[in-house]
Amino acid sequence: MGGRKSGASQVVRIGGAEVGPGARSQIDLPLVDLSTRLPLTMPVHVINGRRAGPQLFVSAALHGDEINGVEIVRRLVKLSALKRLCGVLVAVPMVNVPGFLNLSRYLPDRRDLNRSFPGQTKGSLTARLAKLFLNEIVAGSTHGIDLHTAAVHRDNYPQIRVNLADADAERMACAFGVPLVINAGFPAGSLRAAAREFGVPVIVYEAGEALRFDEAAIRAGVKGVMRVMRELGMLPPLRSAKPAHDPLILRSSQWVRAPCSGVVRTIKPLGARVKTGQALAVVADPLGETETEIQTPVDGVVIGRTNLPLAHEGEALFNIGLTTGTQIVARTLDDFDPLEEYESGATGELAETEPQIV
Secondary structure: OOOOOOOOOOOEEEOOEEEOOOOEEEEEEEEEEOOOOOEEEEEEEEEEOOEEEEEEEEEEOOOOOOOHHHHHHHHHOOOHHHHHOEEEEEEEOOOOHHHHHOOOOOOOOOOOHHHOOOOOOOOOHHHHHHHHHHHHHHOOOOEEEEEEOOOOOEEEEEEEEEOOOOHHHHHHHHHHOOOEEEEOOOOOOOHHHHHHOOOOOEEEEEEEOOOOOOHHHHHHHHHHHHHHHHHOOOOOOOOOOOOOOOOEEEOOEEEEEOOOOEEEEEOOOOOOEEOOOOEEEEEEOOOOOOEEEEEOOOOEEEEEEEOOOEEOOOOEEEEEEEOOOHHHHHHHHHOOOOOOOOEEOOOOEEOOOOOOOO
């Protein structure tokens, strides 16, 4: 099996609608009716270039409360560089529409969409949505980028998760331009695992926190998608692009847990380089009579952490990406500036900019 490959420019068909070369259209994929009998649909934005090229899908809000990706897609489809598009961009800002409306990670049946692929046409609500997305969006694509954040009350440093055994996916991951690439397998029921059966390489961008907009994470995401599109030949290369350092490849990570219950005072921020024995935080009782220092057990980078200042014994507080090669880490992380302006077109001119979210 496989997605649409580069070749002659052609009509894109999604949900019974057709989008011809050089056209763009918004398609509403029917989902289910609400209990009030109002119809519920999944919005899909299709931009079909005049020239042949890959068909890339960019999806967000598989988990309905992970909203950074919604804003990334909104900004992406507005960029003037897409006038030079070769191939097709299929942008889906909200896959889990019911979860998005309910501010929930899950669907109303309490299932995790990203553990429910490939789904079933006559299964649960989650199974039906998974099957619809797979058939209508993934099956016709050649590549995919899935946008995520950390869970509620947790924060992720901008990172790409990918199976490095897939050469095409590795190329996309390295082109994205964030400093950390984490080697990850294919969790059962995940979108990446299901897309693999169609021969479609998919990378996952993780950054920020659920139910919050993070301007740095959003800007890094928009620029990353554009870089991948240039790498795939969907957009012309920039003439004066700033050379990017190779990302740091992390092949494993581990959580550091609270040694006792109490109030957490964090010391190390996201993206910090840490050495074995360094203090990550301090846990104290509310009156300050006892204090316990939380130390990192390994050398690495803080790739995720909790934002809650309260913890019970055993709760996961810091996610440390294990690595060696401190000089490479320093160069890669220190030069990363997610708040740089967007670049557009073949000449490197600045695109229309959005006001920063603070």
